[in-house]
Amino acid sequence: MTGLRDILERHVSGGSLPGAVALVARGDEVEVAVVGSADTEGSAPMVRDSLFRVASITKIVTAVAVMMLVEDGRFALIDPVAPWLPELASPVVVRTPSSPVDDVVPAEHAITVADLLTFRAGWGFPSDFSLPAVGLLFSELKQGPPNPQLIAAPDEWMATLAKIPLLHQPGEAWLYHTCSDVLGVLIARVAGCSLPEFLAERIFEPLGMADTGFAVPHGSRGRFTGCYRTGPQGGPELIDAPDGQWSGVPAFPSGAGGLVSSLDDLYAFTRMLLDGGGPLLSADSVQRMTTDWLTPAQRAGAELFLEGQGWGFGGSVDVAPVDPWNVPGRYGWVGGTGTAAHVTPSTGAVSILLTQLELSSPTPPALMREFWTYAAS
CATH class of the missing domain: 3.40.710.10 (DD-peptidase/beta-lactamase superfamily)
Structure with a gap:
């Protein structure tokens, strides 16, 4: 056998x-x-x-850390993340997934902790990597295979993310990867370390x-x-x-x-x-x-x-x-x-x-x- x-x-x-x-x-x-x-x-x-x-x-470890903060009473799953991530207070969304990155509409509701945990916040990788808004994740955020020494510090990274439009409205579609990096910044800011x-x-x-x-x-x-x-x-x-x-x-x-x-x-x-x-x-x-x-x-x-x-x-x-x-x-x-x-x-x-x-x-x-x-x- x-x-x-x-x-x-x-x-x-x-x-x-x-x-x-x-x-x-x-x-x-x-x-x-x-x-x-x-x-x-x-x-x-x-x-x-x-x-x-x-x-x-790493994504599973990050999710456990978020749930520990939920149990600590620091935030709830339904809470918007903007109080800790003010860069995400007013996100915009491309009109359609294939639209140019300057053809945007306002997000219909605030991004929540649950949106990030379920990868439905609006940033991340779809099946089509050629979409204009997806290209910015690679060129500006250096998303992709891990290259830890090439990525900007969290505050600078978040400022860059805030300039990239969402591919879908929050809660609408599952998109891979980026939400866990956002959660890592959220954990640090909420925990104060x-x-x-x-x-x-x-x-x-x-x-x-x-x-x-x-x-x-x-x-x-x-x-x-x-x-x-x-x-x-x-x-x-x-x-x-x-x-x-x-x-x-x-x-x-x-x-x-x-x-x-x-x-x-x-x-x-x-x-x-x-x-x-x-x-x-x-x-x-x-x-x-x-x-x-x-x-x-x-x-x-x-x-x-x-x-x-x-x-x-x-x-x-x-x-x-x-x-x-x-x-x-x-x-x-x-x-x-x-x-x-x-x-x-x-x-x-x-x-x-x-x-x-x-x-x-x-x-x-x-x-x-x-x-x-x-x-x-």
Whole structure:
């Protein structure tokens, strides 16, 4: 019978990626596989506590932080965000998604915390990246694959965002990515400290996530893997080395994709969600996070990213068994650097996959799908 290690070894031995680390937990039974090397040179073997850029798995952590502030009574889900993000007090919307960026109308209602959590505030990536208002997210905000040292500090970033029109009216459509970066700024302003400080004090320290943060200390870089993309000859091509962009805390700590973490740190985090939120959140908050908030039309409009899935707070929610790995209620997300983390409350399962190979498109690659099918079996 094919095991978890067999799945990873097949892809690593084929030369498509240097190494991988994975975990599948079914109840209290935990299976871990560690395969390959931390880099293409084979200078260091992959180890269980290797460090990875987890990219968009960061979005789930950011959503947890927002829900902690809700439970603290700092704001409610229905509250407008303008008191803390005054740059967003009077947003405008392009008349149609394909309209020029100067053909705008006023937003019909204020942007709320819930709009940001459900990715329906009006900024973000649709299926068509060529739309004029979307182009500004790349050229002005540097949205896209994580490049932490290239992004402006939060106040400057927010001032730039405020000049970019919404693609849709708030609440109307699901758009990927940008809302989590806005939430990161919201958390910092409401809490009165930086996003790294808040996450460290309120999430990482209570859960024992000692290897998770926005930068890798010098003493830990021996465990930090290289980050690669598929090169023109089909093999891995280095994007970022261990002494690269994660060597220091960036000016803009991205709530959408900036974290580095390890297998066991992510397991502690996902177990918290699976076990009902303690000690960080109430079971009610976790239930809200893992509920699909999208309409059928919104799910259909997000097909490039969601493939029919729904969206909770910070992560997708499987709504129908359309694939062997698609279990209704499964919640989690993938990172563009080749990572994935999910929990399935109905079966008590956790699945975590960490690789070093950047995804070439929003469509999950074969390894990820094989891993998910195995985790669901």
